Amino acid sequence: MKNQFVAEILYKIADLLDVKGEIFFKTRAYRMAAQTIEAMDEDIETISNENRLQSISGVGEALSKKIREIVETGKLEYFERLKEEIPEGLLTLLDIPGLGPKKVSALYENLDISTIKQLRKACIEGRLRDLDGFGEITERNILRGIQLREKTSGRVLLNVAYVDGNNYLDYMKRCDKIDRISIAGSLRRMKETIGDVDILASSRYPEDVMEYFVHYDDVQRVLLKGSTKTSVLLHDNLQVDLRVVKNESYGSALQYFTGSKEHNVKMRSLAIKKGYKLNEYGLFDKETEKYVAGEVEDEIYTTLGLSYIESELRENKGEIDLAQKGHLPRLVEYDDVIGDFHIHSTWSDGSDSIEDISRVAQNMGYSFVCIADHSQSLKIANGLSEERVNEKIDEIRKLNKKLSNFRIFCGTECDIKSDGSLDYSDRILKKFDAVHIGIHSAFKMDGKEMTKRITRGMENKYVHFLAHPTGRLIGRRDPYEVDIEQIVDTARDTGTFLEINAFPDRLDLNDIHAKFAKERGVKFVLGTDSHSIANLSFIRFGVATARRGGLEKSDILNTYRLKEIEKMLGG
Ligand code: DGT
Ligand code: CA
Ligand code: CA
16 A cells, blocks of 8 residues: 555656656656556565665666655655645646646646636636637536546545455454454445445444554554544545444444435434334334344344345335335345456457466356457457457367366457447357447447447347446546437347446446346346456456346346356357
8 A cells, every 4th residue: 555655646746747847758757657666566665675666667766765755754855845836726637537737737827727616617718718729628528527526526436445445454353352343334335436434343442442443554644533433544545434332232333334324314214113213322212212222233124124234225215115025136146246258358458368367267266257358440459350359269269178167258349330330240240259349439429329329239139248338437437428218128129238347437337227227127247347357356346236236146147157158148
């Protein structure tokens, strides 16, 4: 995590130098070093202590001095000075999708814009369009960017919070003063973005537990320290709250702090209707105030006449009514998935070979992988020509011969062109074991046209899956203008599986659309869209999204037996 902290500073220096108009290769040097450090397994602190910083590629004498200063003091004089030279707001402007250093610097020099507020005003008043390199479309895009930013402001993507939260939890589990401990809050509900991480513990020694908590080495700052609640800020600026309760309240506190707030409001009013009072300390008799339950979370639900509600469903979207009737779906489990349908390899823009991917997948307990590389016209992503498709099929055939109890499917993520035709002819499509189709260009299209483009793609009989059906990137790009109802109906009618893309920036379909599509009788496929082996673990965020959408095992292709999957793809 220290590595991330160092990398962040180097990235920011590069941005500041860009805004200042420094020469390209100077700023690039900072970015390259930041990238390397961010991806390194070894702790930067160790490397610095052992005087080995200059062995890092791209790190020379000057940079190694700066890195050492950051590692040893937690800051960098040079960076502080740079920040003084350049108005602070300019850096926040850089966070807006679509605004690079050149544009930010032009806005500052010509229009004296250094804050988001000023920028929004200038866009609305149409004052940007006359600047060199700007136009009406840029103005509109910047406004959209500001809105997107506001929607996710201060929140992080699920995977970031998941890794931070679980590392912290592992550390806390080594504290012998703790009886029980769990993640709570939106992270336990596996929401697509997370405001802060909540952890709940039970202990008879809350002061000791809090003391242990603030001594975690990724803590940047302690925001608040008490014996029931303590909050810290991690180096990546994510906040973590720890609450410590007595053992008899642990179940009710877990229920309370898991939320959502809306779910809790409904639970409390249900409790009152049934003659109880519910809060984080327990479930009590309304008249006598006698403690009825609270040690175990299940009991809160069962005492109120509900079946247990999995945390991913607790959003007050009808789950309490279903639990009352005993009609909750039996959610797909995280270990029901036996393979990943959407992986890129070195054949296109992935960084690992099919053989390496398969070995890791086998170690994960998988029975198959589907290697879905890009199609021919996606030149920037090294899409495959027909000739290379044939070579790839050959390689996979050979690998499959060597493997037992494991299957590599030769897939493709075939581009849907603007007119809805596909990037491979039927003759080529036929060669693949599995065909994803997806939009990778011309995103800005009128809704009717876009819907027709996609449904036309799905009508091709060689197509199995529609990849990332709405194209949104959380916090960065809105979904395409598309009629989701029509996509869903066409998917059902053509037997096309809709993907739940598990890449944390996408989660597309999202939970709400997945729920809707299930109600219309659609089936789903999970894929991580991995571009490296490290991404394979993203599958859990796909399962989480499916669970939030109320999906069951039988709704998802990846959970069938390999023989059944082969049959379903072959038909
Ligand atoms: P986040 O952090 O914005 O991603 O979302 P949460 O759900 O983790 O919200 P957070 O951290 O503010 O609070 C954690 C849980 O505590 C929340 O899910 C439900 C519970 N909670 C917090 N404030 C209230 C409240 O005012 N009323 C009720 N009923 N529950 C609350
Ligand atoms: Ca939270
Ligand atoms: Ca919180």
